[in-house]
Amino acid sequence: MQLIVTAINKAYSSVQAVKNASFHINSGEIFALLGPNGAGKSSIIRMLVGMTKPDSGSIMISYQDQHYDHVPRRLLGYLPEDRGLYPDKSIEKNLLYLAQLHGLSKSKALSEMDYWLDVFELTQRRHDELKQLSKGNQQKVQLIAAVLHQPALVILDEPFSGLDPINQEKVVLFLQQLKAKGMTVILSAHQMAMVEKLADHMLLMAQGQVVLAGTLQQIQQQSQNQRQMKVGFSSEVNAAQLEQLAAVVTVQQLQARHYLLTLAEQASVSDCLKQLLQYGELTQVEMQSADLHQLYLAAMARHKPEAAA
Amino acid sequence: MISRQSLIVARWEFLRFFKWKQQLVSYLLMLAVIAAIALWSFFTDESQQQYRIAVPAELQITNTEQFQFQRPGIALETQLMQMQSDDSWHAVISLQDGQLVVHTLTGKKWLQQLDEVLQKHYRHLAAQQMGLNTTQLAALEQPVEIETRYLDQSYKGKDTPEKIIAIGALILLFVGLSTAFGQVLVSITGEKQQRVTEQLYAIVTPQQWMDGKVLGHSFSALKAMLTSALVMLLSFAVVSVFTKKAVDLSWLDISVVLWLIPFALLGVVLCASFMGAIAASIDDPNNSGKSAVMMITWLPMVFTFIVIDSPAGIGMTILSFVPLTSFAAMPVKMAMVTVPWWQPLLSLLLLLATVYWMRRVAGRVFLRGMQMYGKEPSWGDIVR
Incomplete structure (x- = not known):
């Protein structure tokens, strides 16, 4: 799989959410979108998912000699920023429903579910209703829902938000497992220390614009x-x-x-x-x-006066 | 036409609202209430009881099974006091200035029957005074039989069992659409508030999602209609048993019932699609006035009821072909007049085409709502 984004722009009413953003993602890598709230990360993700279309520029996803202008649903595992499941249903019923919608048979869905519930230490709680779980555990269930069908590309919008440091580390391990399984991962985050450990490539955004891009080393060199x-x-x-x-x-x-x-x-x-x-x-x-956190702060600080001007 | 994903969504939606234990309990309770009412009516039936009526000595009225006329030979005031203090009399009749006066403690249904007995007695007295014999009097009392013959051969008659079927069909449609109304609104806006929609959007297309929703809630509506029909029939049977009448379902026209099924099915799907489109455009049901628009789906039943007494009239004819009302009007018309076979078929095809169009609209409205996340689409956005 290869994903090439070329000079995309997106505006909502008078707000320019994404300005001339370009990047590419190779198969099997972890790609991080970084930036403060309103930087344009979720807007890019929604365009990749196909929920919205760019006003200009192009998105091209190549997979097995086929080309698409957004990620096809069958290849996609998605954790939206605005997320939730059915609170009155058990973990098992929620996951089984979503897995079957993805086309998995019941037996395949259950075996995948067993594996991931074990990874997140939720096996004992599989029959609990979602509303009985802590926010962190609900987040874990959402993460499982995104990968249960073994998608080629996983897009996770803020996967670390709402998690304590221990669970953040678990998510790091989870993402490393996804990479080991050959999945391509795109994630957006604020947690630089986590991203530094994980991401092969990253894109730092501010007010819709790309301010830094590349591997950590490349970004350090750029800076x-x-x-x-x-x-x-x-x-x-x-x-x-x-x-x-x-x-x-x-x-x-x-x-x-x-x-x-x-x-x-x-x-x-x-x-x-x-x-x-x-x-x-x-x-x-x-x-x-500088480490990523400092580079990020410096880039944001540099960008602010420009925006104000 | 319906994808596997839509069927999975439909099954999920149907089962989400299908609480069979609660439903079974509620239906059993409903039956128990109906049985209790029937039992109460049976044991408190005043026509089955005997009443003692004090009458003046000069009133030579014959006893009936229900009324025992007694002439106590005591003063009227004493009779009235006895009636008030104990249950010597159920009523006391006096003659005051040629006027018959019935004294009783309070109004009761049997007083009407007493009135009829007294009327009949005085008619007999008047007939005797006029020199009429029993046969002549019977001939006078015999009501004239008037038969109405309708030149329109297709009209099955007014106030006939056919009209019961027609009104029953309207009630069932009302039950079904009320069920769909609540469920579609809760399901779609609830999912938005629980933030499930964006997750689902990444798995199924807006059309597959909407098709599944519409189908699931249509099945719920049809289930509600079916169970309501069964409860109605069971209630009818329970009442028949307690009133010691044989259960007679001969008035149930099976051919009309068979036609009712596809009309009801498509009508419910049409209305659920419309409701789905409106609900998909609502972000917060507590702060949106759009949910009231969903009640438009009840209008076909209201319009049909208005013209129910002219089933062969122009109003019913128009309603039975316009796809937005035909699902209610055509079965009612068919129950009351004989229609050529092509009419329900044409009406059904028009309805089918409208259902197809409406489900596409609903899918597009949902997509539009997703693209405008965080903002409720206006009527203008929906039309575009």
Whole structure:
């Protein structure tokens, strides 16, 4: 399977939800769509699913020498952002219904269900009504519903939302299993630490636009001019004041008098140090490469003034 | 034409609302209530009881099975006091200035029967005074038999068992559509509120989803009609047993009943599709006025009932061919007048075509609603 998205645009009334977004996804990889609320992730997902069509640009999905302009239902496993199942029905009845709609026989559906319920430690609760489950367990049932029929492509809109850290780790393992089974996964998320562990490729979006794209390494390379500097001051300094410096894009306070600064692309280290010395004596200066979370924050910070302008 | 997925959705929808234990209990309760009413009527039937009536000595009226006329020979005031203090008399009759007065404690149904007995007695007295014999009096009392002959050979007559079938068919359609109304609204808007629709959209097409919904709720409606019909027949049988009459179902015209089935089936599917289209355009039933529009589906029964006394008239003829009303009007017309075979067939074909069109509309409205997620489509959006 290959998915190629070329320069798609989508507007709802006066809101431009997606602006000129392009990317491609290869078979068997995990692809992450990242961005704050309203960045356009769900709009892209809804276009991939075929619920809406792009105003311009194209989506091409190739599978076994066939080409489609959205993911065919038979290939798709989907966890929507707006999700829910039948609260008055048991886990088993909910899953069996959806699996049979996907075309699975009852016996096949039950055997797949056994496997995934075991993975998520829900076997003992299979006859419980959904409304009796915690939000986290309901989310797990939704995840099972998306993959029960072994789709070629799984699209998960915010799969980590509403889960505690332990269950987030379980979802990471779940996604790794999907990849091991040869499924292609597209997910949207805010949880950078999770995405960093999982995603082969990622797309960072802000206000409908792609701001960074590629593998983690590629993104780090793209952002190599945005060096990060860990600095310590001998006395207290106001973080807001540091943020005003021309050489600084973002400021993150690490501990008392210690900050992590993302430097502006054009700024030199010496310029930055000169500016920092205005606020006091430096006790620590250390350069380091940014992790995804920091790159994401830096990209968002860079994007905001553009949008405001 | 109906996909496997639609049938799975239909089965799911049908079973979601099919609580057989509750239904069985409710029908048994209904039968028990009907039996209790029949029993109560049987044991409290005033015509089966005997009543003691005090009459003046000069009133030479003959006793009947129901009324024992006694002449106590005591003052009227004493008789009235006795009636009030104990159950010596059920009624006291006096003659005051040539006027017959019936004194009793309170109004009862048997007083009407007493009135008839007294009327008959005085008619006999008047006949005797006029010198009429018993035969002549009987001839006078015999009602004139008037037969109405209809030149339109197809008209089966007014106030006949056929009309019972016709009204029964309308009641059953009303029951079916009321069932579908509630279920379609709850099912579609409920699924939207439970946020299941987007998940389902990724599995089945809007048309398959809507077809399944319409079919499932149509089956529910037909089941409600069938069980209601059975309850009606059982009630009829229960009442017949308690009133010591033989259960007579000879008035049930099987050919009309057989025609009623496809009309009812298509009519319910048509209305469920219309309701589905409206419900699919509603995001929140608590804040939308659109659900009231679904009640339009009851109008065919109302219109048919209005013209039921002119089954061969122009109104009924139009209603029986217009696909939006024919499912109610044609079976009623067929129950009351003989129609050529091609008329129900043509009506059925027109209805079938409209059902096909309406289900397509419902599917498209659902798709439109999905594409406008978070926003309820306006009437303009629906039409587009």
